[in-house]
């Protein structure tokens with residue numbers, strides 16, 4: 001079986017604008033300062049994973065990047081191609097030469113549905129003389145002067161499903177399939193050229209996603225946490241083999257469709273891991289306690305203790321507990337003195353205190369105090 005690599009075929013000519021490309025989302029931004037490389041790496045990871053137009057727009061609003069004067073995004077879903085545009089950018093239909101979408105004279109951005117089969121071009125920089133070399137772009141980040149995008153089915157880039165060939169015994173993630181496992185680690189946008197000093201700077205209030213190391217392109221998708229103990233759970237599989245709650249219609253990790261007919265008992269998967277903004281990572285295979293000087297008092301037997309530095313003692317000795325329960329990850333305040341600020345990926349931040357427990361989703365940031373923050377991420381290989 002072959003699979004399309006992405007919903008479209010994209011090529012680009014090199015230039016200064018930043019293009020972040022995922023299989024169903026593509027974002028074009030004005031030139032970005034090199035010091036934003038980490039933020040951009042995280043944004044790229046999120047762009048790749050964006051499962052809907054709404055998610056993509058939330059994401060861009062959250063970073064402040066959508067405030068830039070010139071901005072374009074494409075997203076593919078069941079209804080075809082969507083384009084979002086603002087500023088001086090214009091999307092041109094290659095076949096007719098007509099302007100398909102124009103970003104001028106809009107206050108927020110223009111959204112246009114472009115249907116299923118289109119061949120489009122977007123020039124970010126004025127063309128000088130001969131057209132430059134057009135290079136393929138599948139999943140990754142490049143500095144570009146223009147992009148060309150076609151959604152015609154016959155032009156899509158296809159590849160043999162590695163699962164069919166049995167070459168990938170572990171469950172692959174999309175970035176592996178695209179052969180780009182190293183590009184996410186290697187700060188693909190760090191080569192951006194310097195930009196104009198008038199470029200608006202991006203907000204980085206408090207502790208933000210940019211403080212965390214970008215997750216590796218390979219994450220542990222389905223390693224059983226308890227294969228040896230016989231601890232099993234009912235799960236249905238996506239076509240990549242990720243275990244999901246049987247009621248899920250979309251995979252919790254790759255957003256691919258989940259086939260309810262595959263529901264069966266499987267070894268309990270590791271649901272998530274915890275990254276600290278000090279660069280450490282712990283899979284949630286057993287409950288994990290974070291604190292200034294954590295002890296086994298009053299926490300589940302077998303819990304792992306993780307000490308975090310707290311010179312001003314903002315963080316309590318036993319501060320919080322993270323536990324995987326069925327298909328959920330919950331965080332419990334261990335009657336800490338100052339509580340924890342919980343920042344969900346969407347929704348308002350709140351304080352968790354007084355021994356309370358809440359469910360959290362991937363991407364949630366937990367601020368413990370003394371500048372220490374944790375983020376719930378997909379699990380990784382040990």
Ligand SMILES: [Zn+2]
Nearest residue numbers: 238242251254
């Ligand atoms: Zn999946």
